[in-house]
Amino acid sequence: MAAVSPSPAPAPAQDPDPVAVAAAPAPAAPSPAAAPPSAGSAPPAALPTAAPGPPGPAALPGPFPGGRVVRLHPVILASIVDSFERRNEGAARVIGTLLGTVDKHSVEVTNCFSVPHNESEDEVAVDMEFAKNMYELHKKVSPTEIILGWYATGHDITEHSVLIHEYYSREAHNPIHLTVDTSLQNGRMSIKAYLSAPMGVPGKTMGVMFTPLTVKYVYYDTERIGVDLIMKTCLSPSRVIGLSSDLQQVGAASARIQDTLSTVLQYAEDVLSGKVAADNTVGRFLMDLINQVPKISPEDFETMLNSNINDLLMVTYLANLTQSQIALNEKLLSL
């Protein structure tokens, strides 16, 4: 379990300053195996103890079991990116609150809103009033959502993050911190989630460490369809798509199936010609696929098909009839 740390600040954690706990930058070394501690001996020793155990008391119901999964809806990501694009001049990143529900086994983030904040070299100011207000308003629409944590754009966790996290831990039990890397480091927009855990030498200044969590994307069915549609804008040069009509959609769906079928065919041919080693599981799946087409005797199928087609044609005819009827009615009325 890698501990993630705010790398820029090299300040030693062992300063016996009576500074507030969260203000002390997390002293953890960048990776458990590697680097010598920035100064002093405490951090690496603290790592093994702090990392694996789930944060003990008063966490989400029960310790975060299983693989510590955070389930994210795509609407959150879209909101975050949008608020990043609309940030104020000079702001390097935006932050906001995450709302959602807690389940017995996982945490599901379903909504978010951005919170204005100011960040400079040595201080950070978050408009807490605003955050509270917005939460109240959101609660009116969906009363089941609670504050789960907060998000920030940017690829790193800074000391200011720790302060903000401290504030959010007052609002929610064991808040989650989500980072969305809009600066596109390494050419990817990495999306990560963290939980915080206290660490340090007991008795001396305590620091905070962020442990990563797995992020899974969940969709409602309709959401999936919406996302698939929106994703098409990636392919169009002007990033614009229109909504297609009925038969076009069927055509598009069948084109997709055709593509997948041709991939499968290609694979089969490769295996037959010996280019690729045959894999039995794939072969079994292929068998299932072929057998999906039900074996019905041609006469039965004819009757079924014809009755269905008749139903549909009749309905079309009736719909047309109704439409002409009301048009006629209009005409008569306006005589």
Added chain:
Amino acid sequence: MASRKEPPGPASTVSSVATKARGKAAPGDSAVKQVQIDGLVVLKIIKHYQEEGQGNEVVQGVLLGLVVDDRLEITNCFPFPQHTEDDADFDEVQYQMEMMRSLRHVNIDHLHVGWYQSTYYGSFVTRALLDSQFSYQHAIEESVVLIYDPIKTAQGSLSLKAYRLTPKLMEVCKEKDFSPEALKKANVAFEHMFEEVPIIIKNSYLINVMLWELEKKSTVADKHELLSLASSNHLGKSLQLLMDRVDEMSQDIVKYNTYLRNTSKQQQQKHQYQQRRQQENLQRQSRGEPPLPEEDMSKLFKPPQPPARMDSLLIAGQINTYCQNIKEFTAQNLGKLFMAQALQEYSN
């Protein structure tokens, strides 16, 4: 951008900004030729319905954005809480104003450009929708109502339509005169009530990056609802709704017919009365007595009240929408059936 005055009512934002942003459209034209929606708005609408709108309740919300030339750009939205009886002190206007004020702080476009509503099997042509859209369009010329059909979307393809009231209908609503004569004068047929505005969806580059990332990390969708052949349930329900509306329509027609019959009967009676009067007057003249005074016709024969035609217009419009939806649906299904036939032929 001029600063926006705080609106006193739910829909009456001052449209000063809107008018500055576009030139005056020709009076017969509609001000909006195209609606451009951000992907974010689509996702938010879907999510709102999914979480709050199970059953026959409609969910509603407000659309925010701006107007560019003849294009309406919708960049954000927020949902409206549903009406609950036990929330007597809930103030809609206040909620809206607070929300917009807060959104302004985070630089989200706070110009009201319309509203959205979910619909059940396509039944959205109601008096309430007409009134709301009228007040919106009256205050903000370019506003649209987005109708989201979740059931059709669940069947495989996003169903989102943008509607506006035609200028003709706006005139009629302004007068608030829904009698047959006024409507005849305005020449409003049910096809000219709402006009559909084409929608395009646009995303920024960064959102595209995010979508690629999402696609890499998510599992492939394994449900292909669009190609499913099981359609009788949906068809049955749509037909049921259509039948109800047709029944209403026929009742309405009967009412109108009775009205017409009453009017014509009354005309006859008036005519007879007049004739009798004239005859009496002639007789009196021949006898030398003063003629009877002409009595006020209208006091004797009160004309029957003409029924308001707006309801029947709405019903006709709704029937039209149902029919169109059904036809689309059957066209799709026919296509699917033929494909199934081809598969079957091949495997035999």
